[in-house]
Structure formats: C-alpha cells, structure tokens
Amino acid sequence: MKDYLTFALKRFLQLLAVVFTGISVAFFVSYLSPISPVETIIGRVSGQSAYSPQAIASLRETLTELFGLNVPLHERYFNFLGRLLVGDLGPSLLAFPTPAMKLVMLALPWTVGLLAVSTILTWLIGNILGGLAGYYQNSRLLKAFGVIAIGIQPIPYYIVAFLMVIIFGFLWPVLPISGGFAMNVRPSWSPEFIVSILRHAILPAASLVIVGLGTWFLGMRALVSNIVTEDYVTYAELAGVERRRIVSSYVIRNAMVPQLTALAMALGGIFSGTIITEQVFAYPGLGTLLVRAVNAGDSAVVLAVSCIAVIAVATAIFLIDLIHPLLDPRIKAQ
Amino acid sequence: MFSVVRDLIRYNIEFTIGVMLVGVIVAFSLLSFFSPVDPTAIYTTIPDMPPSGEYWFGTNSRGQDLFWHLAFAFRNTLFFGLTVAVLSRIISITVGLTAGYLGGWADRTLMFFNDIFVAIPIFPILILFYFVLRSDLTMMKLALIMACFGWPFDARLIRSVALGLKHREFTRHAVFAGMSPARIMYEEHLPYVMPIVFSTAMANMIWSIGLEVTLAVLGFTNINVPTVGTALYWANNHSAMVVGVWWWIVIPVVLIVMTFLGLFLLAVSMNEYIDPRSRLRRMGA
Numbered sequence: 001m002k003d004y005l006t007f008a009l010k011r012f013l014q015l016l017a018v019v020f021t022g023i024s025v026a027f028f029v030s031y032l033s034p035i036s037p038v039e040t041i042i043g044r045v046s047g048q049s050a051y052s053p054q055a056i057a058s059l060r061e062t063l064t065e066l067f068g069l070n071v072p073l074h075e076r077y078f079n080f081l082g083r084l085l086v087g088d089l090g091p092s093l094l095a096f097p098t099p100a101m102k103l104v105m106l107a108l109p110w111t112v113g114l115l116a117v118s119t120i121l122t123w124l125i126g127n128i129l130g131g132l133a134g135y136y137q138n139s140r141l142l143k144a145f146g147v148i149a150i151g152i153q154p155i156p157y158y159i160v161a162f163l164m165v166i167i168f169g170f171l172w173p174v175l176p177i178s179g180g181f182a183m184n185v186r187p188s189w190s191p192e193f194i195v196s197i198l199r200h201a202i203l204p205a206a207s208l209v210i211v212g213l214g215t216w217f218l219g220m221r222a223l224v225s226n227i228v229t230e231d232y233v234t235y236a237e238l239a240g241v242e243r244r245r246i247v248s249s250y251v252i253r254n255a256m257v258p259q260l261t262a263l264a265m266a267l268g269g270i271f272s273g274t275i276i277t278e279q280v281f282a283y284p285g286l287g288t289l290l291v292r293a294v295n296a297g298d299s300a301v302v303l304a305v306s307c308i309a310v311i312a313v314a315t316a317i318f319l320i321d322l323i324h325p326l327l328d329p330r331i332k333a334q
Numbered sequence: 335m336f337s338v339v340r341d342l343i344r345y346n347i348e349f350t351i352g353v354m355l356v357g358v359i360v361a362f363s364l365l366s367f368f369s370p371v372d373p374t375a376i377y378t379t380i381p382d383m384p385p386s387g388e389y390w391f392g393t394n395s396r397g398q399d400l401f402w403h404l405a406f407a408f409r410n411t412l413f414f415g416l417t418v419a420v421l422s423r424i425i426s427i428t429v430g431l432t433a434g435y436l437g438g439w440a441d442r443t444l445m446f447f448n449d450i451f452v453a454i455p456i457f458p459i460l461i462l463f464y465f466v467l468r469s470d471l472t473m474m475k476l477a478l479i480m481a482c483f484g485w486p487f488d489a490r491l492i493r494s495v496a497l498g499l500k501h502r503e504f505t506r507h508a509v510f511a512g513m514s515p516a517r518i519m520y521e522e523h524l525p526y527v528m529p530i531v532f533s534t535a536m537a538n539m540i541w542s543i544g545l546e547v548t549l550a551v552l553g554f555t556n557i558n559v560p561t562v563g564t565a566l567y568w569a570n571n572h573s574a575m576v577v578g579v580w581w582w583i584v585i586p587v588v589l590i591v592m593t594f595l596g597l598f599l600l601a602v603s604m605n606e607y608i609d610p611r612s613r614l615r616r617m618g619a
Contacts, residue, residue, distance in 0.1 A: 272457030
C-alpha cells in the first residue's frame with residue numbers, strides 16, 4: 001500500500017509538471033498574438049455610434065485593466081497562473097462580458113462525454129476482437145476483420161467524419177448530422193431530451209470508434225500472437241484448462257497491460273480527433289467553440305480551451321496510470 | 335540494403351503493396367515538375383468539367399485542372415511530411431541514444447521532458463499557433479513546430495533499444511578502445527536503431543500529413559498554398575458535394591487514403607521485419 005502511494009505521488013508530480021509546461025507554452029504563444037482584444041472591442045463599440053475621444057481613451061484604459069494588459073510580461077504570466085487556479089481567464093470576446101471560462105465549462109461536458117464513451121467502447125471492442133484474432137488465428141471472419149482494420153486505420157478522423165455526413169446526411173438521411181440535441185427539445189432530464197442527445201451522439205461517436213478500432217485491434221493481435229507462443233500458455237493447454245479461460249484470463253489479461261499504457265499515450269491524439277469530429281458535426285463541445293473563437297479572434301477563449309485541454313488530457317492520463325498497478329502487480333515495485 | 339528490400343518484396347505482401355501505393359503517389363507528385371500550367375493560378379480552364387480524356391481528373395469550380403493542381407498539392411504535402419519526419423527523427427535519435435547510453439540523471443531528465451511532450455494535446459496548441467501567426471504560418475514554420483512535438487514516442491522506443499545495446503560486448507570494447515560517448519552513439523549504436531527510425535518515420539509522416547490536412551480543411555493554414563488539405567478546403571468552400579462537383583472531393587480523398595495506406599503498410603511490414611519472431615513465422619520456418 002505504501003509503495004502504491006509513493007507511485008501515485010510520483011505520478012501526481014508528473015501531472016503537475018505536464019500541466020504547468022502545457023499552459024506555459026499556451027500562454028507564451030498567445031502572448032505573441034498581434035490581435036489586441038482591447039482594440040477589437042473598441043472597434044466594435046465605436047462602429048455602432050460616435051463617441052468623444054476622451055470617452056474612447058477612458059474605455060481603452062478600463063479595458064486594458066480589465067484584460068490585465070497594463071503590467072509587464074512576467075507579472076502578467078504570474079497573474080495568469082494565479083487566476084487560472086481560481087478558474088478565471090478574463091472575459092470572452094465571442095459573448096463579451098461572459099467569462100471565457102464559463103463558455104469553456106458549458107462546452108466541456110459534451111466533449112468529455114463523447115470522448116469518454118467512444119474511447120472506452122473503441123478500446124474494449126478493439127482489444128477483445130484483437131485478442132480473439134490473435135488466439136484463433138485460423139478464423140476467416142477475424143482475418144477478414146484484420147484486413148478491414150488495416151484499410152481503415154490510417155484514414156484521418158476528418159475524412160471518416162466527412163464520409164459519415166455524406167452517407168447519413170445526404171444518401172440515407174436517418175440520423176441527425178449536426179448539433180448536440182434537437183432544436184425543439186428543451187434541455188432538462190426528460191426522456192425526449194436524453195433520447196435526442198443519444199441520437200445526435202451516434203454519428204460523431206461512431207466515426208471516432210471506426211477510426212480508433214483498427215489501432216487497438218492490430219496492436220492487440222500482434223501482442224497476443226506473441227503471447228500464445230509462451231510456455232505457460234502451452235502448459236495450460238496441455239493441462240486441459242478450458243480454452244475460454246486461457247483466452248480471457250491467461251492471454252488477454254496479460255496483453256491488456258501494454259495496451260493500457262498505449263491508451264494513456266494515445267489520449268492526446270484521440271482528444272485532437274474528437275475536436276475535429278465535433279467540428280464536422282457541429283457538436284457543441286470544445287472543438288466547435290475553439291474554431292468559433294479562432295475565427296472571431298477571441299484570444300481569451302482560445303487560451304482557455306487550450307489550458308482546459310491540457311489539464312483534461314493530463315488528468316485522464318494520470319487516472320489511467322493509477323489503475324495500472326491494479327492490473328499489473330509488477331509495476332508497484334518501481 | 336538491396337537484399338533486405340528483395341527479401342521484403344519476396345516474403346511480405348504488405349510491403350509490396352505499400353511500395354506500389356507510395357510509388358504511384360510519389361510518381362504522380364513528381365509529374366508536377368512538368369506541369370504545363372501554373373498550379374497556383376485560378377481560372378485558367380473551363381470550371382466544373384467532369385473527368386474526361388482532356389481533363390483526367392476534371393476541373394474544379396475555381397477553373398483549375400485538377401490533375402496538375404493535385405500533383406502539385408501532393409508534392410507539397412509529401413515534402414511537408416518528409417520535412418517533419420526528418421527533423422523530428424533528428425531530435426528523437428539524439429534524445430533516445432543519449433538517454434539510453436548515458437543513463438542516470440541525463441536519462442531521467444530527458445525522459446521527464448519526453449513524458450511531458452507525450453501528454454500535451456498538440457491540436458489545440460497548433461490552432462493557437464495559427465491564431466497568433468495567421469498567414470505568417472508558412473509550411474516551413476508549421477513543419478518546424480510539428481517536428482518539435484513529433485519526437486517523444488519514437489525517442490522512447492530508440493532509448494529502449496539503446497539501453498540493451500549499452501550492455502553488449504562491442505560497446506565495452508569501444509569504451510576500452512577509447513571511443514568518446516558521442517562517437518559510440520553515432521558510429522556503433524545508430525546503425526542498430528536505423529530500422530526503427532525508418533518505420534517510425536512512416537508513422538510520423540501519416541501523423542503530420544493527417545494533422546496538416548485537418549488544419550487546412552478548417553482553414554487554419556495558408557490556404558493559398560496548394561496542399562491536399564487546402565484542396566479539400568476550397569472544395570468545401572464551394573460546396574462541391576452539394577453542387578455535384580463530386581470529383582473535386584472524391585479524387586483527393588482517394589489519393590490521400592492511398593498515401594496513408596501505403597505508408598502504414600510500409601511501417602507495419604518494417605516493424606515485422608525488425609521482430610525476428612514474426613519474420614520467421616512469415617518465411618514459414
């Protein structure tokens with residue numbers, strides 16, 4: 001138990017390091033931006049009616065202070081870190097006085113929901129099928145699946161999502177292709193709303209699953225086809241252990257461990273894929289928000305989405321690392 | 335080297351298919367050097383012509399002959415992928431070999447940064463770069479930024495091989511013969527990790543080209559440079575699928591999928607070749 005706590009603490013420090021580096025990179029990159037939020041707002045306000053130069057000057061002063069731009073860079077950086085701790089990244093431009101963080105928090109549950117469900121489904125289905133394909137190497141069905149997996153695996157997220165829109169939006173319109181829920185349903189815990197959410201999630205989730213499945217299938221098949229040549233598997237077969245038990249608790253369980261590491265390492269990429277897929281289906285998550293913010297020149301929201309993305313992915317990796325030793329007792333010793 | 339390729343073609347159908355697919359795409363992109371029209375110019379031919387004997391891939395709504403336009407676009411895209419692959423290979427080889435051979439605190443520090451880079455989601459960061467640089471985000475700058483994020487997986491892989499090499503007899507001989515650590519890494523250890531470098535370079539190209547296509551489709555690169563991504567961007571911009579100019583989308587998508595499939599098959603078959611167990615199984619031993 002003590003070993004496990006040291007392990008968890010070490011991983012937690014690593015989590016902090018990742019988050020710190022990620023948000024620092026995001027901050028300094030966004031600092032280079034030539035677009036000043038202050039001037040954008042002044043342009044927007046003064047475009048509607050005429051104001052005296054004094055009024056504009058005092059508005060500029062107030063806005064500069066509001067965005068915290070009146071202090072040198074290093075001070076701004078520490079202000080930024082301090083305010084990030086309390087979840088305040090200044091007002092957004094998309095919906096002006098609304099805090100950027102509030103917009104991000106409204107979008108976050110959609111992304112997390114879509115990402116979690118599709119990743120877990122992909123990982124489980126891919127690994128189980130891959131494990132079976134590695135063990136029953138003569139099965140025609142699984143061999144055919146392998147060929148399909150090789151064909152689909154290298155296609156980028158965007159193209160799969162786009163094909164889904166063409167197929168289910170134009171050729172055979174049975175499922176909604178845009179939005180998170182139907183316009184005529186009020187958000188509440190009513191059955192219609194939940195059904196509407198689920199129906200809208202099918203296509204985005206399906207395209208994520210289709211892209212991801214091949215990687216896990218092929219990886220697991222390769223791992224298992226090496227494990228089945230191990231002596232302990234042959235011994236178990238000779239000793240008359242049931243085949244089903246060999247596959248599930250002797251072979252697949254051992255191969256799960258490296259696949260879990262791979263999941264932790266692939267999560268950043270899967271997150272990027274989710275953002276792209278959301279954009280194609282106009283799903284109301286972080287991806288759509290990010291693209292809208294870039295097009296509107298809203299640096300506060302772009303920075304907020306980047307920071308939340310770094311924190312969310314790093315936390316998810318941390319959680320995966322925590323369940324790792326429960327599957328593989330050898331890791332505790334490290 | 336030649337005999338390795340011959341063996342791969344003889345025993346490995348995936349490798350053969352991969353070579354053929356990538357070969358077709360590379361040949362197609364090299365044709366752009368002989369392009370009779372300027373592939374960046376617009377309204378040089380009749381717009382919206384379907385594929386025919388005169389226009390093999392048709393023409394798009396911007397009056398470009400898609401055959402020459404796409405040839406140039408694929409040349410740019412492949413060159414971009416190759417640049418990212420070469421630059422990120424340099425970083426990953428340096429980090430991997432150093433961490434593996436030196437060990438100790440150097441290893442711990444390098445792997446600490448390695449793990450940080452693995453965990454940072456790159457896509458929002460790239461969008462942030464576009465947000466800041468806008469049209470200053472040239473292909474070269476984008477390649478440089480992506481190379482800075484594309485090395486950590488492969489550095490770890492190279493390190494694990496280097497760790498094993500460190501305790502081999504020949505390394506000890508080299509140390510006793512007075513070779514410096516830098517020379518041992520580059521002259522003794524580098525040849526052993528080259529197969530990994532090649533196979534990860536293919537995977538890296540898939541990754542970088544995929545990201546470039548995605549960024550460009552959203553309009554987040556310099557949309558006036560023809561690449562596969564910007565070709566799709568303009569097609570979407572003109573609602574090609576809705577107005578029935580299907581060839582403008584279908585042809586680049588088919589070609590890019592061929593590219594990805596070819597690179598992926600090359601990476602997989604090289605990986606298999608590296609692992610002697612699966613190589614023997616394939617040869618039927």
